[in-house]
Amino acid sequence: MAESAAKAARPKAAPGARPQSQGAQLGALARAQLSGALRLISAAAADEVDRFCEPHLLVAGKITILSLEAIQHHFGERWTQRKDEVFTFATELLERKLGTRGFALRVSDSDYLIIQHSLGRIPGQAACLGYLEEILFHFLGDGSSALGAVLQVTWVGKGRLEAKAIEAAKVEAFARGDLAFGPVGAPGSFDVGGKPNSHLVHRWSPFLAADGRTLCITASLEPVYELKGFTRIGFRMIRRVMVVETGVELTPRQMSALATIDLLRTDLAAITRGIDRLRGEGGTQQQLSLIVPVSFSSLSNPRGRAHLVEPLREMAGLVRLGVILEIADIEGVPQSALLEVTSLLRPLSLLVVGRLSHPSAGAFARLAGSGFQAMSFECPHGQVGEAEFLGWASATIRAARKTVKSVLVYRAGSMKRAVVLASLGATHVSVDAAWR
Numbered sequence: 001m002a003e004s005a006a007k008a009a010r011p012k013a014a015p016g017a018r019p020q021s022q023g024a025q026l027g028a029l030a031r032a033q034l035s036g037a038l039r040l041i042s043a044a045a046a047d048e049v050d051r052f053c054e055p056h057l058l059v060a061g062k063i064t065i066l067s068l069e070a071i072q073h074h075f076g077e078r079w080t081q082r083k084d085e086v087f088t089f090a091t092e093l094l095e096r097k098l099g100t101r102g103f104a105l106r107v108s109d110s111d112y113l114i115i116q117h118s119l120g121r122i123p124g125q126a127a128c129l130g131y132l133e134e135i136l137f138h139f140l141g142d143g144s145s146a147l148g149a150v151l152q153v154t155w156v157g158k159g160r161l162e163a164k165a166i167e168a169a170k171v172e173a174f175a176r177g178d179l180a181f182g183p184v185g186a187p188g189s190f191d192v193g194g195k196p197n198s199h200l201v202h203r204w205s206p207f208l209a210a211d212g213r214t215l216c217i218t219a220s221l222e223p224v225y226e227l228k229g230f231t232r233i234g235f236r237m238i239r240r241v242m243v244v245e246t247g248v249e250l251t252p253r254q255m256s257a258l259a260t261i262d263l264l265r266t267d268l269a270a271i272t273r274g275i276d277r278l279r280g281e282g283g284t285q286q287q288l289s290l291i292v293p294v295s296f297s298s299l300s301n302p303r304g305r306a307h308l309v310e311p312l313r314e315m316a317g318l319v320r321l322g323v324i325l326e327i328a329d330i331e332g333v334p335q336s337a338l339l340e341v342t343s344l345l346r347p348l349s350l351l352v353v354g355r356l357s358h359p360s361a362g363a364f365a366r367l368a369g370s371g372f373q374a375m376s377f378e379c380p381h382g383q384v385g386e387a388e389f390l391g392w393a394s395a396t397i398r399a400a401r402k403t404v405k406s407v408l409v410y411r412a413g414s415m416k417r418a419v420v421l422a423s424l425g426a427t428h429v430s431v432d433a434a435w436r
Contacts, residue, residue: 037164039161040160041108041159045108049113052103058154060121062115062120062121062124064166065111065113065163066114066131066135067110067132067151068111068135070140070145071135083109086135087106089135090106092332093131093134094112096256096332097297098114098116101116101118102124113153116128118211118212119210121152122167122170122171122174125171126210128150130260130301131260132146132150134297134300137300137340143301143302144302150166150171152164174261207262207265207269209259210262213243214243215241217240217242217269217273218239218273219240219273219274220240221237221274221277222410222411223430224291224408224429225428226428227427227428232288233428234288235290236293236430237290238293241266252328255329256295260297263297264295267293268307268311271311274290274315275315278319279318286318287319288321289319289322290315291323291353291376291408293328294308294326294328295328309348316348324351324352324353325345325351325352325353327345327372331356335369338354338371339370342370342371351373351374351406352372353372353406354372355376356375356376357377359377359400360396360399373404373406374405374428375400375407375408376410377409378409379410379411389417390420393424397424407428408426409421413431414431415431
């Protein structure tokens with residue numbers, strides 16, 4: 001009877017409650033999960049995580065978590081309806097950015113696991129910060145919360161992993177370009193202060209890329225003509241990115257696969273070289289305008305835009321009418337993301353141009369409603385017969401004019417072809433087929 005009375009006097013546990021000894025253990029796990037240290041892995045992803053998370057990569061800090069919890073909280077009850085859209089965008093962006101340098105795996109409803117074998121810890125985490133900022137900016141219009149949502153994985157177990165906060169100061173410094181992380185440039189060449197001028201050229205080029213290669217950027221100018229009166233409107237900037245160790249120039253596809261921070265450094269190097277070139281003209285007559293290429297990832301990222309605004313304003317002050325911004329790497333980018341960026345750029349630019357590496361009817365159609373005022377692309381390279389050129393130009397320009405009023409065609413190669421392009425509806429052209 002005494003035992004029964006003691007049993008009856010105990011506080012009743014809630015339905016489904018575990019014994020007290022298990023409760024303490026689960027409490028610790030719950031606290032770890034709430035703090036962000038413990039991340040749960042879905043059953044579908046468990047085998048993949050075990051296969052790719054090798055111990056030496058954990059020790060080297062090359063495995064990172066990107067958390068989308070800020071987007072989950074933003075959507076609230078709408079998360080169930082919107083999550084497929086979020087995952088599709090994030091997966092496509094990560095695949096495009098990582099290329100062959102890394103691997104991305106969605107491991108839960110909130111987390112992506114990023115493995116970058118070829119990058120060091122700080123450069124890799126800085127690259128992940130850029131990826132997450134783009135994702136957050138697309139859905140929230142603000143990527144400022146990204147820094148706290150990038151975590152370094154420290155342990156992987158069955159069904160869960162543990163992570164810790166990254167070294168925020170070092171990662172942010174690398175993302176800003178304040179740390180060279182290697183013997184690149186002359187002593188003092190990474191001086192941050194002052195307005196954009198010749199010393200900034202050496203700050204941005206050459207630089208050590210996130211994948212360990214040293215990249216050097218050169219910029220040349222090519223005259224561009226308005227075809228109605230065949231008058232020169234100014235120049236377009238042609239940027240080239242060379243691998244210092246091999247002397248090989250990166251192709252457009254290889255360029256688009258660079259880490260976000262490296263694309264930004266490339267843009268800044270080209271712009272500052274353009275400023276030097278314009279200043280070097282001294283007392284000569286100001287050009288009407290200058291067409292400046294900038295990567296979409298640099299412009300879509302608030303951090304990137306903050307770096308670019310002042311150099312672009314300085315450049316605009318060196319030409320009579322202002323700069324024309326030409327946005328590259330836009331293939332595959334959602335229309336809504338493009339529209340956000342083009343709307344933000346209108347006050348900075350005389351004209352906002354979309355640049356296509358592979359122009360086609362489908363590519364132009366997907367860009368309708370994206371806010372571009374003009375489209376640009378190059379003529380086919382190599383030996384192309386007149387009949388083949390005419391067929392290509394007719395179909396491509398016709399498709400472009402369905403999307404925008406102004407069509408800029410580069411590297412026509414001869415005045416004869418420039419006349420043909422004008423007759424087909426092109427509005428601007430550059431003739432020179434050789435690098436200057």
